[in-house]
Amino acid sequence: MLLTGVQAQYADHIIPGAAQTSRYLPLLKNKRVALLVNQTAMIDRTHLVDSLLKLNVRIQKIFSPEHGFRGNADAGEKVGNSTDPKTGLPIISLYGKHRKATAADLQDVDILIFDIQDVGTRFYTYISSLQELMESAAASNKTLLILDRPNPNGDYVDGPVLDTAYRSFVGMQPIPIVHGMTVAEYARMLNGERWLSKGVQCNIKYIPCENYSHKVYYRLPVKPSPNLPNMAAIHLYPSLCFFEGTAVSLGRGTDKPFQVFGAPGFPKNGYSFTPRSTAGAKDPVLKDQLCYGFDLSNTPEAAPGKDRQIVLRWLIEAYHLYPEKDKFFNPFFNKLAGNATLMQQIKTGVSESDIRKSWEPGLAKFKVIRAKYLLY
Structure with missing residues (x-):
């Protein structure tokens, strides 16, 4: 589903991290893999999960964020655990009371993948899910692979910087409302500023986008959540x-x-x-x-x-x-x-x-x- 809207000049030929499979398949070889993904984790018209299964990657489970694995739940709606009918893989919701992957969740996992399209604002909760996944990965000594995607609002920085007295799931760190970063850049900041819980460090690896810069505009190929349709x-x-x-x-x-x-x-x-x-x-x-x-x-x-x-x-x-x-x-x-x-x-x-x-x-x-x- 191509997102359309007002006429604007958008950059072509940007290649997200997920599409560069040759760069990260060696990291997944003979590894048990879990993914935090939703409907935006696409390689062209194929979901990342389906693509990796075809490449014989051993996927153990899927973690899902706000709006669920298929991205059709309301904002704030409770999404329970389930099974993906297409692949038979277990889906564990990391939204609601069970926001963090536990040691038990990660016991049969060697490496984690994060691939979710963000829209570059502090209160869009996918960067909060990223932080909590980094903390879980660090606690269980797991590597987190981030497949980076462009930020459609990444060309500017604006808004009040969060007062940490007002921390919540819609604002976990002292950043402005529009932060101008991709998720890989933000993960580097979380590590570098020691903003993760108790100052822990997550072993992150990332596949950057090709042909992208913060000076170009990116048209999202899939709507990132139900109420951002264009x-x-x-x-x-x-x-x-x-x-x-x-x-x-x-x-x-x-x-x-x-x-x-x-x-x-x-x-x-x-x-x-x-x-x-x-x-x-x-x-x-x-x-x-x-x-x-x-x-x-x-x-x-x-x-x-x-x-x-x-x-x-x-x-x-x-x-x-x-x-x-x-x-x-x-x-x-x-x-x-x-x-x-x-x-x-x-x-x-x-x-x-x-x-x-x-x-x-x-x-x-x-x-x-x-x-x-x-x-x-």
């Missing part, structure tokens, strides 16, 4: 995910998730939509309620381009338009923001430019750290 949603996601911490709908349960926002109490002369129960959004915010708001799917910010940044004016405007100000934010907002400051800035009317200025010292420090671990 490139417009992926590019708007860093700005619109803030609405997950509010009473406003961001389009879950419509055909434009993460491309619209609105609420029943907004002015009725704008764009309108009604969230419904859908696959990947079974119980969306404001379900079955007519919402009025804004369609951003064709705005300049929905396409890649120079000088990209997180857009705050939509969140600020939504707060101003919302009739019951004391009910606009919910407790999840501070976890997404990574601090308690942003909510207070919006409540007290701080301008977008002044909010952005407050991020600059943290961003400057982070960029110095980030530079040590870049591969592209």
